[in-house]
Amino acid sequence: xxxxxxxxxxxxxxxxxxxxxxxxxxxxxxxxxxxxxxxxxxxxxxxxxxxxxxxxxxxxxxxxxxxxxxxxxxxxxxxxxxxxxxxxxxxxxxxxxxxxxxxxxxxxxxxxxxxxxxxxxxxxxxxxxxxxxxxxxxxxxxxxxxxxxxxxxxxxxxxxxxxxxxxxxxxxxxxxxxxxxxxxxxxxxxxxxxxxxxxxxxxxxxxxxxxxxxxxxxxxxxxxxxxxxxxxxxxxxxxxxxxxxxxxxxxxxxxxxxxxxxxxxxxxxxxxxxxxxxxxxxxxxxxxxxxxxxxxxxxxxxxxxxxxxxxxxxxxxxxxxxxxxxxxxxxxxxxxxxxxxxxxxxxxxxxxxxxxxxxxxxxxxxxxxxxxxxxxxxxxxxxxxxxxxxxxxxxxxxxxxxxxxxxxxxxxxxxxxxxxxxxxxxxxxxxxxxxxxxxxxxxxxxxxxxxxxxxxxxxxxxxxxxxx
Amino acid sequence: xxxxxxxxxxxxxxxxxxxxxxxxxxxxxxxxxxxxxxxxxxxxxxxxxxxxxxxxxxxxxxxxxxxxxxxxxxxxxxxxxxxxxxxxxxxxxxxxxxxxxxxxxxxxxxxxxxxxxxxxxxxxxxxxxxxxxxxx
Numbered sequence: 001x002x003x004x005x006x007x008x009x010x011x012x013x014x015x016x017x018x019x020x021x022x023x024x025x026x027x028x029x030x031x032x033x034x035x036x037x038x039x040x041x042x043x044x045x046x047x048x049x050x051x052x053x054x055x056x057x058x059x060x061x062x063x064x065x066x067x068x069x070x071x072x073x074x075x076x077x078x079x080x081x082x083x084x085x086x087x088x089x090x091x092x093x094x095x096x097x098x099x100x101x102x103x104x105x106x107x108x109x110x111x112x113x114x115x116x117x118x119x120x121x122x123x124x125x126x127x128x129x130x131x132x133x134x135x136x137x138x139x140x141x142x143x144x145x146x147x148x149x150x151x152x153x154x155x156x157x158x159x160x161x162x163x164x165x166x167x168x169x170x171x172x173x174x175x176x177x178x179x180x181x182x183x184x185x186x187x188x189x190x191x192x193x194x195x196x197x198x199x200x201x202x203x204x205x206x207x208x209x210x211x212x213x214x215x216x217x218x219x220x221x222x223x224x225x226x227x228x229x230x231x232x233x234x235x236x237x238x239x240x241x242x243x244x245x246x247x248x249x250x251x252x253x254x255x256x257x258x259x260x261x262x263x264x265x266x267x268x269x270x271x272x273x274x275x276x277x278x279x280x281x282x283x284x285x286x287x288x289x290x291x292x293x294x295x296x297x298x299x300x301x302x303x304x305x306x307x308x309x310x311x312x313x314x315x316x317x318x319x320x321x322x323x324x325x326x327x328x329x330x331x332x333x334x335x336x337x338x339x340x341x342x343x344x345x346x347x348x349x350x351x352x353x354x355x356x357x358x359x360x361x362x363x364x365x366x367x368x369x370x371x372x373x374x375x376x377x378x379x380x381x382x383x384x385x386x387x388x389x390x391x392x393x394x395x396x397x398x399x400x401x402x403x404x405x406x407x408x409x410x411x412x413x414x415x416x417x418x419x420x421x422x423x424x425x426x427x428x429x430x431x432x433x434x435x436x437x438x439x440x441x442x443x444x445x446x447x448x449x450x451x452x453x454x455x456x457x458x459x460x461x462x463x464x465x466x467x468x
Numbered sequence: 469x470x471x472x473x474x475x476x477x478x479x480x481x482x483x484x485x486x487x488x489x490x491x492x493x494x495x496x497x498x499x500x501x502x503x504x505x506x507x508x509x510x511x512x513x514x515x516x517x518x519x520x521x522x523x524x525x526x527x528x529x530x531x532x533x534x535x536x537x538x539x540x541x542x543x544x545x546x547x548x549x550x551x552x553x554x555x556x557x558x559x560x561x562x563x564x565x566x567x568x569x570x571x572x573x574x575x576x577x578x579x580x581x582x583x584x585x586x587x588x589x590x591x592x593x594x595x596x597x598x599x600x601x602x603x604x
Binding site for chain 2 (some may be wrong): 030031033034038039042045054060061062099106107108146203247383387388389390391392393406432
């Protein structure tokens with residue numbers, strides 16, 4: 001019998017969005033995703049300008065800060081990732097210059113790419129590097145979210161880094177393994193998305209020996225993300241560049257609507273790198289809350305590097321909390337799970353598999369955290385769209401719109417509701433993973449008890465933290 | 469010209485518009501908005517972070533001038549020339565990231581003090597500069 005997500009939607013339910021003729025036509029056009037990238041590039045040009053001329057002014061009145069760390073971040077966590085998977089990677093303008101350089105053009109198809117085209121070392125084909133990169137980036141959160149010039153430096157570093165590294169390493173290795181701080185969590189959390197790109201009929205791909213999607217043809221590039229489009233098991237490394245739609249001679253690729261979190265049930269290619277990504281993301285959500293919205297002023301001062309000692313304390317505590325403490329506590333519960341379930345199951349397998357229960361929990365925690373930014377702070381956006389560079393403009397008559405928090409009275413209910421939904425989804429996915437891992441149902445039930453306890457405890461803690 | 473070549477040229481133009489065009493449009497709009505009158509741009513920061521970027525402003529009696537004060541600091545600032553009775557409208561406060569604008573025509577010569585009018589730091593009293601108004 002087919003399993004159902006939350007007991008409602010069968011895991012294998014799909015609706016093919018690209019079966020709508022006009023959607024397929026748009027997706028197959030070479031202007032897609034070029035046009036959204038260019039549009040986005042224009043917005044990022046404004047962001048970079050605002051960051052550069054904004055200097056060290058307060059972040060909440062700066063277009064760069066507001067659009068990167070409020071608008072973009074909220075859209076990413078609340079809309080893009082849960083609904084549209086890695087759609088951000090599709091339209092991201094930051095690596096565009098590097099990719100155009102590789103292709104020596106904007107639109108033309110050129111499967112022999114310019115540059116050294118070095119292969120990325122096999123040992124590093126995982127999320128470890130981006131895990132540390134993202135964690136490293138969060139060390140600067142005190143500056144990034146308050147100092148426009150810091151956001152400018154970060155974005156310019158990514159652009160210049162991508163140009164240099166994409167001239168050395170082939171295709172999208174930069175985005176996938178090397179230089180994008182957010183690429184790791186976009187990949188992991190896109191497993192939660194209700195959309196996916198998959199082959200329509202696997203048999204067609206099996207019978208087609210030439211594999212145009214892998215090697216490219218005159219209509220499109222070989223998959224820049226170096227995956228096998230005919231065998232995408234999970235969304236993790238699909239950057240939604242749409243090249244496979246162009247190259248497939250059988251029109252066999254599809255964008256599907258599906259139930260959420262189904263990729264988490266794919267018992268293939270799970271790894272400790274992704275497990276740690278899940279720990280880090282959950283830990284950062286907690287730490288970010290404490291720094292940005294919590295009442296521990298000293299922690300904010302540490303993160304803002306008021307003193308060197310304070311800043312170093314923040315870096316050390318932040319690292320230990322994310323890299324050791326959360327995984328360590330989780331390990332204790334996994335050990336209990338093994339003891340109750342079946343002691344013959346390898347501990348590493350159990351630890352890795354169950355860590356994926358933290359993916360729904362983590363994403364939902366970020367959504368709940370984001371409400372705390374959305375309701376109190378979004379009115380700043382009205383100011384910055386009218387005067388993006390703080391040059392005294394008033395483009396839309398809203399430059400003097402005062403800071404106006406809204407719905408803050410009901411915000412805790414949104415957060416509690418979201419976190420409880422996250423718990424239910426995590427328990428649902430977790431029990432399915434438990435059944436996969438233990439195989440026997442009674443072992444799976446017993447083995448899942450400690451994990452369920454952990455997930456419940458984390459939810460209660462997050463509710464207390466966010467709304468207490 | 470082949471369709472592919474044409475697409476490539478259009479794409480190149482779009483990229484230029486998105487980058488250079490955006491920057492150019494912003495600068496042109498700013499010029500259009502503030503042009504026509506001599507404009508002096510002051511940036512405000514508390515003394516320990518840099519103070520006024522210009523400490524001495526030279527004006528000519530009878531020539532209209534605009535002083536645009538950009539607060540690039542993390543705290544509010546204000547602006548006034550007490551001896552000329554000139555200050556910002558409203559609360560007189562320029563919040564971080566905001567801009568205050570004053571337009572006036574100097575009607576007397578001399579050496580006048582301009583100052584921040586919002587208590588911005590422990591060194592607030594040092595956040596001053598001079599306006600020297602001379603005959604043409």
